[in-house]
Amino acid sequence: MPEPLLEIDGLTKRFGGVVASDDIVLAVPAGELHAIIGPNGAGKTTLIGQLTGEIAPDAGHVRFAGHDITALPAYQRTMLGLARSFQITSLFLDFTALDNVALAVQAHAGHSFRFWRDARRESELREPARAALARVGLGQRADVIVANLSHGEHRQLEIAMALATGPRMLLLDEPMAGMGPEESVRMVATLRELKQELTILLVEHDMEAVFALADRITVLVYGRVIASGAPDAIRANADVRQAYLGEQEAVTDG
Amino acid sequence: MTWHLSIRNLAAAALLAALALIPVYCHLTGNFFLLSLFTRIVILAMAAVSLNLIMGFGGMVSFGHAAYIGIGGYAVGILAHEGVTSGLVQWPLALAVSALFALVIGALSLRTRGVYFIMITLAFAQMIYYVGVGLSRYGGDDGLTIYRRSQFGGLVNLSNKTVFYYLCLGLLLATVYGIWRLVNSRFGMVIRGARSNERRMRAIGFPTFRYRLACFVISGTICGLAGVLLANHTDFVSPAMMHWTRSGDLIVMAVLGGMGSVLGPLFGAIAFLVFEEVLPILITLVGRPFLGRAAAHAGEYWQIVLGPMLLLVVLFARGGIDGMLASLRRA
Numbered sequence: 001m002p003e004p005l006l007e008i009d010g011l012t013k014r015f016g017g018v019v020a021s022d023d024i025v026l027a028v029p030a031g032e033l034h035a036i037i038g039p040n041g042a043g044k045t046t047l048i049g050q051l052t053g054e055i056a057p058d059a060g061h062v063r064f065a066g067h068d069i070t071a072l073p074a075y076q077r078t079m080l081g082l083a084r085s086f087q088i089t090s091l092f093l094d095f096t097a098l099d100n101v102a103l104a105v106q107a108h109a110g111h112s113f114r115f116w117r118d119a120r121r122e123s124e125l126r127e128p129a130r131a132a133l134a135r136v137g138l139g140q141r142a143d144v145i146v147a148n149l150s151h152g153e154h155r156q157l158e159i160a161m162a163l164a165t166g167p168r169m170l171l172l173d174e175p176m177a178g179m180g181p182e183e184s185v186r187m188v189a190t191l192r193e194l195k196q197e198l199t200i201l202l203v204e205h206d207m208e209a210v211f212a213l214a215d216r217i218t219v220l221v222y223g224r225v226i227a228s229g230a231p232d233a234i235r236a237n238a239d240v241r242q243a244y245l246g247e248q249e250a251v252t253d254g
Numbered sequence: 255m256t257w258h259l260s261i262r263n264l265a266a267a268a269l270l271a272a273l274a275l276i277p278v279y280c281h282l283t284g285n286f287f288l289l290s291l292f293t294r295i296v297i298l299a300m301a302a303v304s305l306n307l308i309m310g311f312g313g314m315v316s317f318g319h320a321a322y323i324g325i326g327g328y329a330v331g332i333l334a335h336e337g338v339t340s341g342l343v344q345w346p347l348a349l350a351v352s353a354l355f356a357l358v359i360g361a362l363s364l365r366t367r368g369v370y371f372i373m374i375t376l377a378f379a380q381m382i383y384y385v386g387v388g389l390s391r392y393g394g395d396d397g398l399t400i401y402r403r404s405q406f407g408g409l410v411n412l413s414n415k416t417v418f419y420y421l422c423l424g425l426l427l428a429t430v431y432g433i434w435r436l437v438n439s440r441f442g443m444v445i446r447g448a449r450s451n452e453r454r455m456r457a458i459g460f461p462t463f464r465y466r467l468a469c470f471v472i473s474g475t476i477c478g479l480a481g482v483l484l485a486n487h488t489d490f491v492s493p494a495m496m497h498w499t500r501s502g503d504l505i506v507m508a509v510l511g512g513m514g515s516v517l518g519p520l521f522g523a524i525a526f527l528v529f530e531e532v533l534p535i536l537i538t539l540v541g542r543p544f545l546g547r548a549a550a551h552a553g554e555y556w557q558i559v560l561g562p563m564l565l566l567v568v569l570f571a572r573g574g575i576d577g578m579l580a581s582l583r584r585a
Contacts (some may be wrong), residue, residue, distance in 0.1 A: 052457065078459035086457070092450040103447050107459035113468065114440040124438075165458055231356055 302303025310513030313449030318379025324496025341404030352478025397492025513575030
């Protein structure tokens with residue numbers, strides 16, 4: 001087995017009395033689409049936060065591409081090739097879609113202490129940004145102010161921005177949250193294409209999408225990994241059915 | 255950005271033409287008060303434009319920007335008092351000191367956000383204000399008269415009021431153009447992105463602090479230049495030039511004129527300072543039939559009229575004067 005691209009070892013985070021991450025061990029080899037599922041409050045967002053550098057763990061290590069990144073600030077992790085999308089859409093609402101993605105490109109095009117040339121006319125920034133927009137199917141919407149885009153388009157734009165940083169790995173935090181069925185189908189198609197080239201860690205509530213896309217699935221309950229394996233194994237796992245899937249079905253039935 | 259022949263651009267062009275022709279008008283009519291007023295307007299417009307770089311584009315509401323006017327002004331005043339009258343020494347030194355203060359103040363205050371940022375910039379400005387009050391060697395509370403304006407070895411004679419006005423106007427236009435380039439450059443995109451969504455900026459890989467700090471220093475340095483010019487204009491520096499109400503005036507100018515554009519604060523500065531001159535006279539004239547002799551005093555309360563105007567701008571015309579001009583095109 002090749003060295004994993006992302007390796008989480010003994011990651012623990014407490015908030016007061018609540019253990020949000022309980023000795024999490026997880027390895028994602030290059031090329032895998034690894035999904036993390038779990039009921040609400042399972043600590044998925046806390047885990048993502050520790051991977052991106054927004055939350056400091058109490059114990060444990062995170063290694064990415066051979067570097068120990070446990071203590072690295074968020075922007076340096078991005079520089080190593082670990083890009084993320086946000087669960088709650090986090091965009092530059094007063095910029096156009098293209099401006100948003102171009103900023104992401106700019107972040108990886110050297111320092112930005114350049115004071116004179118019009119950044120909106122630099123093909124070095126605009127061309128890769130257009131390409132990333134086209135990949136997520138937003139090519140026609142490049143010049144629309146982001147505040148005027150639909151929710152589904154915001155989610156696609158999130159992915160385009162993560163892509164534009166030229167990442168080796170994507171951390172996608174509920175990319176399908178709040179999407180209509182049609183938009184979800186489009187997003188699944190986009191992700192399926194992306195997984196050809198990129199390693200992806202996907203946190204998602206949409207079970208249909210998770211089982212359609214994931215190579216492996218890790219199930220988190222109360223901050224602890226209760227199962228990890230191929231989709232079929234997870235589907236058959238009794239603990240998982242009890243902790244999560246049953247509840248999910250009950251919710252969808254209701 | 256394409257250059258439309260909109261009402262707003264026509265207004266801007268007309269304004270610049272009018273500013274360029276002010277000295278001509280003054281020479282024809284002999285009204286040199288107007289030249290002095292507009293020199294002051296141009297200088298404070300530069301300060302307002304510099305404040306708007308961090309406030310309007312960077313989302314950093316500095317409530318202590320007048321401090322840099324004071325620092326720039328005092329640098330000139332103190333050097334002149336000590337016998338150093340060469341502008342080639344005074345000016346670079348004044349700008350360097352302004353930049354240094356902005357660097358220190360920015361490095362500390364940019365770690366805070368929102369109201370705390372406003373308060374900490376105000377606190378620093380107050381500290382500098384009281385240092386000015388305490389400088390007994392340089393006049394303390396009473397201020398310091400500058401007997402010779404900055405000397406440029408016969409190159410430009412700042413004592414010639416027309417020359418000085420054109421120098422100020424030229425520097426203002428250079429500042430406006432420079433800031434316009436800046437806010438549209440890569441650096442500008444980072445600053446504006448950090449205002450819009452700083453968390454996301456960090457997530458896509460920008461160390462935002464150093465860019466915001468650099469922007470803060472650029473803004474403070476330009477404001478310091480305004481202080482250099484103001485000291486030369488009034489031939490006098492005193493702590494009053496960096497009183498906190500002056501910082502408030504600068505914010506009002508930017509809001510009134512429109513924070514969304516580089517040129518907005520220029521409109522705002524002109525409107526504010528013209529109101530300051532004209533409103534007292536208007537109030538006195540209008541009030542005379544009702545108040546009799548008391549009307550002369552009513553003019554002192556011109557801000558009673560300015561206040562509601564500002565309120566209307568904030569409530570109904572967020573883009574300020576500039577925003578109103580821009581929307582006229584569609585009307």
